[in-house]
Ligand SMILES: Cc1cc2nc3c(=O)[nH]c(=O)nc-3n(C[C@H](O)[C@H](O)[C@H](O)COP(=O)(O)OP(=O)(O)OC[C@H]3O[C@@H](n4cnc5c(N)ncnc54)[C@H](O)[C@@H]3O)c2cc1C
């Protein structure tokens with residue numbers, strides 16, 4: 507039987523610099539015969555042997571060859587991870603958690619609303635949708651970061667924008683010299699494009715304050731509560747529903763989420 511507490515060794519194949527504090531790690535399981543299967547929206551527990559573990563969203567899509575994790579340097583484990591190079595080995599447990607409801611949202615227009623590092627888990631679904639383009643309607647990606655230097659996956663925007671019936675709008679809280687785009691929080695982008703809420707699903711991830719404002723605006727525009735999908739972060743330890751660290755109300759984010767429809771978590775203390 508699979509032991510969910512046991513990390514599996516994975517080799518870092520490549521490291522991509524996203525920003526001054528965020529890198530994308532391309533991983534391959536050391537036992538090449540083992541296929542790592544996951545769905546967009548799931549996460550792994552990433553361990554650095556001797557240092558500890560951290561839950562990290564899977565940023566690649568199952569349609570890609572390599573497992574990719576986009577990680578911000580913030581504390582003990584992520585500092586150590588950022589010091590690693592190609593051919594170093596890390597541990598992976600998972601995949602864990604509920605995925606985005608990919609089959610149920612087929613045929614819908616997709617409106618992604620991301621703030622900061624929130625684009626990392628959404629990228630998995632964005633890439634899946636682009637790789638199965640005929641399965642979805644219009645795709646709109648609205649993405650906000652603190653400054654232009656904080657925008658993730660910048661080298662992919664051009665390719666994303668070339669997809670049929672796709673719109674990508676970015677914004678920053680504070681512009682730097684040369685920035686010609688929008689300035690303001692991500693919800694200011696809502697007025698710069700058009701949605702048909704009845705045929706759309708909004709997928710939201712970002713810092714807590716962004717969730718509140720984004721959901722409020724989406725509801726005002728006419729999105730139904732079960733057409734707003736969020737992916738949440740909470741402090742986690744086990745990742746498998748045993749330690750009780752990640753609960754919101756009666757739900758455990760690690761097994762009942764991290765992906766929820768807004769209708770499932772509305773009113774749960776401190777959910778969004
Ligand atoms: C489901 C899930 C998916 C995640 N996906 C990503 C991802 O794709 N990329 C990424 O960079 N990070 C992600 N995170 C956050 C990441 O797990 C934490 O930043 C991680 O704990 C850092 O480990 P550390 O040992 O480096 O930091 P630590 O030394 O443990 O912590 C540094 C500081 O961050 C705080 N902190 C740690 N975790 C959280 C949290 N979840 N919420 C708020 N504060 C926290 C600590 O209290 C401490 O103040 C995710 C978290 C969850 C629960």
Ligand code: FES
Pocket residue numbers: 741742743744745746747748749750751752753758759760761
């Ligand atoms: S992280 Fe242990 S119960 Fe969710």
